[in-house]
Amino acid sequence: NAGVMQNPRHLVRRRGQEARLRCSPMKGHSHVYWYRQLPEEGLKFMVYLQKENIIDESGMPKERFSAEFPKEGPSILRIQQVVRGDSAAYFCASSPARGDSYEQYFGPGTRLTVT
Amino acid sequence: QQPVQSPQAVILREGEDAVINCSSSKALYSVHWYRQKHGEAPVFLMILLKGGEQKGHEKISASFNEKKQQSSLYLTASQLSYSGTYFCGTGGNDYKLSFGAGTTVTVRA
Numbered sequence: 001n002a003g004v005m006q007n008p009r010h011l012v013r014r015r016g017q018e019a020r021l022r023c024s025p026m027k028g029h030s031h032v033y034w035y036r037q038l039p040e041e042g043l044k045f046m047v048y049l050q051k052e053n054i055i056d057e058s059g060m061p062k063e064r065f066s067a068e069f070p071k072e073g074p075s076i077l078r079i080q081q082v083v084r085g086d087s088a089a090y091f092c093a094s095s096p097a098r099g100d101s102y103e104q105y106f107g108p109g110t111r112l113t114v115t
Numbered sequence: 116q117q118p119v120q121s122p123q124a125v126i127l128r129e130g131e132d133a134v135i136n137c138s139s140s141k142a143l144y145s146v147h148w149y150r151q152k153h154g155e156a157p158v159f160l161m162i163l164l165k166g167g168e169q170k171g172h173e174k175i176s177a178s179f180n181e182k183k184q185q186s187s188l189y190l191t192a193s194q195l196s197y198s199g200t201y202f203c204g205t206g207g208n209d210y211k212l213s214f215g216a217g218t219t220v221t222v223r224a
Contacts, residue, residue: 004156031210042117042202042214043157056211091156100145100206101164106156 002027004094004107005074012113019079019086021110025094032075033104034060034067037089049075050098082114116140118205120215127193127222135218137203138185144208146179146186151217152199160188160201165208190220198222 005024013019025032030051035043045059049069060067064082069075079086089111093104118139125133137146144165149157163179163186174191186205190197200219204212 033212035214042216043204045211045213048210098210100147100208100210100212101162103147103159103162104204104212105159106149108156 004092004105006092006107006110008110009108010111010113012115013082014115015083016081019082019112021077021079021090021092021112022074023077023092023094023107024074025092026096026105029094029096029105031095031098031102032069033093033095034075034077035091035093037091037109043091046077055098079112082112084114087112087114117213118203118215120201120203120218122218123216124219125221127190127197127220129195129222129224130192133190133193133220135188135190135201135203135220136185137187137205137215138183139205139213141184141205141207143179143181143184143186143205145206146177147204147206147212148177148186148188149202149204150197150199151202157202193220193222195222195224 032049034046047057047060047067048055064080066078089109091109093106095102095104146163148160151157177188179186200217204214
């Protein structure tokens with residue numbers, strides 16, 4: 001039973017380019033969370049999605065960032081016109097159901113470096 | 116609001132015990148504990164729900180005191196493999212978790 005998969009694992013972008021991060025949840029999970037982690041810091045919630053729906057995007061910057069979780073295929077976090085401050089590790093987690101009484105399983109993360 | 120973890124860091128010798136605390140200013144419904152090794156994904160350890168229960172995972176256990184709005188993680192007879200950064204994530208009976216800044220545990224032989 002495969003765990004949460006993310007790709008790419010490492011991504012280097014120049015300022016102004018676009019970054020696309022992909023997340024495939026665990027089999028049977030239809031709830032996906034995206035988190036950002038800066039070096040030596042904790043995880044910061046960005047967005048929560050269910051299939052075809054954005055439930056909560058309150059942690060995501062209003063400009064340049066967007067997320068989707070289509071009916072078919074992985075969830076995608078998209079960052080347009082990246083800036084140096086976007087450099088971080090981006091983790092997605094999946095859960096079998098809605099609610100914080102259910103565990104969230106994390107993927108290996110995508111480490112974004114903006115040069 | 117982000118929960119507060121203490122201590123920030125702890126150094127242990129193999130076989131020693133440690134306690135990591137996680138406190139919140141908001142009413143808690145759930146507490147999730149994770150361990151993350153450098154450059155890797157956070158690994159789920161356990162979840163505690165409102166009700167003051169205690170759980171265990173090998174020699175790692177945790178308690179949840181909803182009145183005090185805090186949880187404690189107990190590392191007993193620590194092993195080298197316990198090294199890493201431990202995060203608590205707190206939930207308020209919706210779906211969103213707020214994570215603490217982490218406690219770095221170093222276990223030495």
